[in-house]
Amino acid sequence: MRILSGIQPSGALHLGNYFGMMKPAIELQSQGEAYYFIADYHSMTSLFDPEARRRYTLEVALDFLACGLDPRRAVFFRQSDVPEVCELTWLLGTVTPMGLLERCHSYKDKIAKGISPNFGLFAYPVLMAADILIYDSNLVPVGQDQKQHVEVTRDIAAKFNDTYGPTFVIPEPLIRAEVAKVPGIDGEKMSKSYGNTIEIFGDENVLRKKIMSIKMDSRTPEEPKPDADRNLAIQLMKLVAPPEEAQRYEERLRAGGLGYAELKRALFGFYWEYFAPARKKRAELAANLDYVEQVLREGAARARAKAREVLDRARRACGLS
Numbered sequence: 001m002r003i004l005s006g007i008q009p010s011g012a013l014h015l016g017n018y019f020g021m022m023k024p025a026i027e028l029q030s031q032g033e034a035y036y037f038i039a040d041y042h043s044m045t046s047l048f049d050p051e052a053r054r055r056y057t058l059e060v061a062l063d064f065l066a067c068g069l070d071p072r073r074a075v076f077f078r079q080s081d082v083p084e085v086c087e088l089t090w091l092l093g094t095v096t097p098m099g100l101l102e103r104c105h106s107y108k109d110k111i112a113k114g115i116s117p118n119f120g121l122f123a124y125p126v127l128m129a130a131d132i133l134i135y136d137s138n139l140v141p142v143g144q145d146q147k148q149h150v151e152v153t154r155d156i157a158a159k160f161n162d163t164y165g166p167t168f169v170i171p172e173p174l175i176r177a178e179v180a181k182v183p184g185i186d187g188e189k190m191s192k193s194y195g196n197t198i199e200i201f202g203d204e205n206v207l208r209k210k211i212m213s214i215k216m217d218s219r220t221p222e223e224p225k226p227d228a229d230r231n232l233a234i235q236l237m238k239l240v241a242p243p244e245e246a247q248r249y250e251e252r253l254r255a256g257g258l259g260y261a262e263l264k265r266a267l268f269g270f271y272w273e274y275f276a277p278a279r280k281k282r283a284e285l286a287a288n289l290d291y292v293e294q295v296l297r298e299g300a301a302r303a304r305a306k307a308r309e310v311l312d313r314a315r316r317a318c319g320l321s
């Protein structure tokens, strides 16, 4: 079984990325042949600062390795080190109905947020289909926001197979319900491009302030809160605290008498402790960047060999020499 997942170097990685995609991907790395990549081509649809792209790419590599991606098990690489994926994007684009892309929520949501769309953002799902299909991937661990894109990938693969004969493996998304959509500090989906993130790593005081600024309602501490399970701090606490601790805070909130400041301070404590081992590992990796670069280079060589094989299969199928 081949497992594939990618993450954009479009900003610092956050709890949504970690629980929605990185943690499941890391847990799956010994279950099959895992291919995990830094989606630097994808980041070009929304980030136009080359220095920032270089910096975020390195940071994503450090973050993923620090969180437990094991390069002896998983093939870890930069998307743009396998330019074959761009050629496959063209081949796939020619069998992709416009309507399929026009219906994509992620594209529509980004426009609604005032992000001015370019052709790349519109074509993003076709590049993503190429990412998945070029490695004959079977399973794609993603957050809920990417479910539709995996469905689009399946449609494109089926269309190509129909048109030119059996060529691509049809992949399945893997979405864990409990972390499908981690909320940001404003209650919307936590997203690098929405400015509502809690990063996995960073300065302690900055992160404490962010957690203290999580949106709450205006009820007094004394009031009982029957909807305690919908409280943002409680939802996030369930991800990073031992279950019985999170349960205890939820019950105190429900009963009334727990202030929001105390709740958020406790959340910060659990969160800071949860990532302590990864933080230590990250500092070690940051002092050994040659190793990180070597991991990505070796990953790219392995990924590229597989990509070449599938691209050649696709070229032959559609009559290119």
Ligand code: ATP
Binding pocket: 006, 007, 008, 009, 010, 015, 016, 017, 018, 019, 020, 021, 046, 141, 142, 143, 144, 145, 146, 179, 180, 181, 182, 183, 189, 190, 191, 192, 193, 194
């Ligand atoms: P951008 O805002 O630039 O799109 P992003 O924060 O959405 O960035 P991506 O790189 O697009 O991050 O997504 C990487 C992976 O993380 C995807 O599998 C995506 O589904 C998952 N993911 C992102 N945000 C969340 C979230 N809030 N909850 C669960 N999964 C998420």
Ligand code: MG
Binding pocket: 145, 191
């Ligand atoms: Mg996204």
